[in-house]
Structure formats: structure tokens, C-alpha cells
Amino acid sequence: MYAVINSGGKQAKVEQGTIVAVERLSAEVGDTVSLPVIFVADGDTIYATAAELAGASVTALVLEHFKGEKQIVFKFKKRKGYKRTKGHRQTLTSLRVTDISLDGEPAKAKKPAPKAEKPAPKAKKPAPKAEKPAPVEAATDEARLCAAVKADGSPCTNKAKDGSEYCGVHAKK
Numbered sequence: 001m002y003a004v005i006n007s008g009g010k011q012a013k014v015e016q017g018t019i020v021a022v023e024r025l026s027a028e029v030g031d032t033v034s035l036p037v038i039f040v041a042d043g044d045t046i047y048a049t050a051a052e053l054a055g056a057s058v059t060a061l062v063l064e065h066f067k068g069e070k071q072i073v074f075k076f077k078k079r080k081g082y083k084r085t086k087g088h089r090q091t092l093t094s095l096r097v098t099d100i101s102l103d104g105e106p107a108k109a110k111k112p113a114p115k116a117e118k119p120a121p122k123a124k125k126p127a128p129k130a131e132k133p134a135p136v137e138a139a140t141d142e143a144r145l146c147a148a149v150k151a152d153g154s155p156c157t158n159k160a161k162d163g164s165e166y167c168g169v170h171a172k173k
Contacts, residue, residue, distance in 0.1 A: 060095035
């Protein structure tokens with residue numbers, strides 16, 4: 001079971017035992033707080049309408065107050081020589097979610113369903129061998145070779161161009 005909460009204008013997905021950082025709350029360390037719920041999912045059932053979430057709540061324990069990472073704020077105006085750099089650290093509160101409840105009652109955490117044992121692997125039969133395709137009669141190499149004869153009387157061994165019986169060297173003559 002998980003829920004989506006809203007705190008400080010931001011949303012967070014939480015489960016029981018999750019530690020989440022939200023914008024600073026006015027509660028003391030060790031106090032429990034109740035957070036507004038936007039959405040709850042319980043296995044296959046989803047609760048998202050206002051009527052379904054009327055009694056839903058998420059309770060959390062305040063662990064600490066701290067400052068977040070420094071964010072750099074840089075102001076710049078081109079061609080004016082104006083540059084300003086500042087930093088900002090947001091104050092945050094760390095919470096541990098202790099309970100997610102629907103209708104004011106604590107929801108019971110579902111145990112994962114036991115995994116079914118895999119059936120024993122069956123003996124694999126060898127796949128039938130695919131028949132080799134009939135050999136295509138290869139066009140004779142002589143038909144693809146140039147028909148020209150060199151000066152010493154030997155035939156040219158270059159490939160003939162498409163649509164011609166001569167290679168690129170002998171087609172020019």
C-alpha cells in the first residue's frame with residue numbers, strides 16, 4: 001500500500017516506513033503529524049476521489065529539522081555589466097511515515113503472495129532442421145567479368161558495369 005501526500009505545495013509518494021523530506025513544519029522533533037492525502041493505492045484498489053479519501057490520513061514522526069542543499073541564484077543582464085550571485089538553503093523537515101489509514105483505521109500491510117513453484121522443465125526436443133534452400137544457379141563469373149582483352153593477350157579481371165559487358169576502365173575506349 002502506498003499513498004501520495006501533499007506538503008508545502010509539493011507531492012511525494014510514500015509507503016509505511018518511508019523517510020521523506022518536506023518543507024519545514026511547525027512540529028517539534030519526536031511529534032507525530034498528519035499529512036493530507038491525495039491518492040491511496042491498496043493492491044488492486046485505487047482511492048482518488050474526495051468521497052473515498054474523506055477519512056484517509058497518513059501519520060508521520062518528525063525526525064529532524066535541517067537545511068537543504070545550497071541553490072545558486074544568479075542574476076545577469078547582458079551588455080550592462082550587471083551580475084549578482086546569491087545562495088539559498090531551504091529549511092526542511094525529515095519525516096518517517098508510520099501509518100497509512102483509510103477511514104481512520106490503520107491499514108494492514110499486505111504480505112506478498114507466495115510465489116508459485118515453477119514446473120519442472122520439460123525435456124526439450126531437438127528442433128527440426130530447416131531444409132537448406134536449393135542452391136541458386138550462380139551466374140557465371142565470366143558474364144560478370146569485363147570482356148576486354150589486355151595488350152598482353154590476357155583477359156581483363158575487373159567486374160563489368162551494370163548493363164554493360166565492359167568494366168569502367170575499358171568502357172571509355
